[in-house]
Amino acid sequence: MKENSIIIVGAGIGGLTTALSLHAKGFKVEVYESAREIKPLGVGINLLPHAVRVLTNLGIQPHLQEVAVATKELVYYNKFGKRIWQEPRGKFAGYNWPQFSIHRGTFQMQLLQVAKELLGEANIHTGHCLQSFSQNENKVKAIFIDKETGILKAVAEADMLIGADGIHSIVRKHFYSEEGAPKFSGIILHRGTTMATPFLSGASMIMAGSASKKFVAYPISPVLDENGRQLINWIADLKVNPEDNIMPQDWNRRADKDKLLHEFGTWQFDWLDIPAIIGNASAIYEFPMSDRDPLPQWSFSRISLLGDAAHPMYPIGSNGASQAILDAECLTESLLQHNNAVQALEHYASIRLPATAKIVLQNRQMGPEQVMQIVEDRAPNGFEHLDDVISREELEAIAARYKQIAGFDKDALNQKQ
Numbered sequence: 001m002k003e004n005s006i007i008i009v010g011a012g013i014g015g016l017t018t019a020l021s022l023h024a025k026g027f028k029v030e031v032y033e034s035a036r037e038i039k040p041l042g043v044g045i046n047l048l049p050h051a052v053r054v055l056t057n058l059g060i061q062p063h064l065q066e067v068a069v070a071t072k073e074l075v076y077y078n079k080f081g082k083r084i085w086q087e088p089r090g091k092f093a094g095y096n097w098p099q100f101s102i103h104r105g106t107f108q109m110q111l112l113q114v115a116k117e118l119l120g121e122a123n124i125h126t127g128h129c130l131q132s133f134s135q136n137e138n139k140v141k142a143i144f145i146d147k148e149t150g151i152l153k154a155v156a157e158a159d160m161l162i163g164a165d166g167i168h169s170i171v172r173k174h175f176y177s178e179e180g181a182p183k184f185s186g187i188i189l190h191r192g193t194t195m196a197t198p199f200l201s202g203a204s205m206i207m208a209g210s211a212s213k214k215f216v217a218y219p220i221s222p223v224l225d226e227n228g229r230q231l232i233n234w235i236a237d238l239k240v241n242p243e244d245n246i247m248p249q250d251w252n253r254r255a256d257k258d259k260l261l262h263e264f265g266t267w268q269f270d271w272l273d274i275p276a277i278i279g280n281a282s283a284i285y286e287f288p289m290s291d292r293d294p295l296p297q298w299s300f301s302r303i304s305l306l307g308d309a310a311h312p313m314y315p316i317g318s319n320g321a322s323q324a325i326l327d328a329e330c331l332t333e334s335l336l337q338h339n340n341a342v343q344a345l346e347h348y349a350s351i352r353l354p355a356t357a358k359i360v361l362q363n364r365q366m367g368p369e370q371v372m373q374i375v376e377d378r379a380p381n382g383f384e385h386l387d388d389v390i391s392r393e394e395l396e397a398i399a400a401r402y403k404q405i406a407g408f409d410k411d412a413l414n415q416k417q
Contacts, residue, residue, distance in 0.1 A: 003159035014307025014324030015164035034129035040105025044233025046318035068102035081269030169309035182290035192281035210376035212239035255286035294357035311356035316363035
């Protein structure tokens with residue numbers, strides 16, 4: 001296509017993956033990030049096989065293998081530590097690509113380093129907060145400032161602009177100024193990391209409990225320390241009173257460890273000591289689990305949305321980062337297939353908007369994790385025999401349906417290159 005210069009707003013996972021994907025196909029890309037310094041923030045995330053396929057094609061997989069855990073299995077338990085569902089993951093389930101568990105900040109810094117090497121550091125601008133933008137028939141013009149001082153940093157022009165600037169996206173707000181704050185689920189996520197003895201397979205992802213009270217844990221580093229301990233990422237979900245009117249915060253809000261120990265103090269299982277995991281965490285942060293309603297439109301002539309700016313979703317089914325990576329691939333393919341920017345961006349949105357909208361809505365219903373809530377509803381005092389509570393067929397159907405919705409059905413995915 002003739003038009004090939006692109007401004008990407010945001011240097012998160014979605015923005016950087018998009019930059020690398022576009023650059024690999026010959027597009028001229030410049031990335032603008034509002035933070036003055038990109039730091040390895042956050043905690044653990046999972047990269048599902050359909051996203052790892054994209055990263056592999058971009059040459060990123062070797063970098064991931066050095067620092068990430070190739071997840072072997074996903075296991076759901078009730079609040080008493082009794083197993084509900086167990087399934088292999090990634091290559092252990094027969095996919096052509098692994099599932100990786102990794103620290104979000106580690107992954108972002110890997111992407112940033114590769115982007116600097118391939119795009120050139122001069123094309124990745126930090127400390128540039130998008131103030132405003134406009135477009136005409138031929139170009140997009142964007143104005144960037146230092147968000148702390150308000151000083152003008154740059155006026156950039158390109159053929160297209162991609163808003164990959166997160167759940168509080170400035171680009172999204174421009175087109176949906178009346179949308180308001182993200183929608184709070186009524187659940188607070190408490191997140192931390194702890195050095196602990198490996199549990200189960202040493203590469204297992206576990207979830208225990210139900211919608212109102214849940215604990216998730218998985219290792220995010222393959223390296224063991226001198227005491228044989230592994231870095232474990234964990235999340236403790238607690239439902240709160242909606243009348244508390246808790247508004248979305250940033251990830252730097254410290255959580256009350258004693259409150260969590262009170263809530264999860266009896267969750268000591270043969271295979272995992274949850275109170276010890278919580279108690280030994282160096283720091284715990286809390287954040288309201290929030291999303292936004294699916295939009296009717298992402299693309300507006302030469303401007304479009306991507307990642308959390310387009311489809312912020314609950315962290316259910318390990319899908320948030322993976323869907324942003326799929327956006328990047330679809331956007332690149334659409335630009336290669338169409339003769340002009342407007343057509344390409346419309347095509348991209350026509351594929352990814354309905355696909356991600358289904359996931360957003362399914363995640364509000366707990367996605368594949370609904371099996372834990374079903375068991376809680378049917379057997380709140382526990383069970384002796386799982387078959388008395390839920391059938392194997394029902395469990396398999398729920399797992400398979402979510403894989404279809406989220407785009408990682410094994411047979412369909414393995415047919416791709």
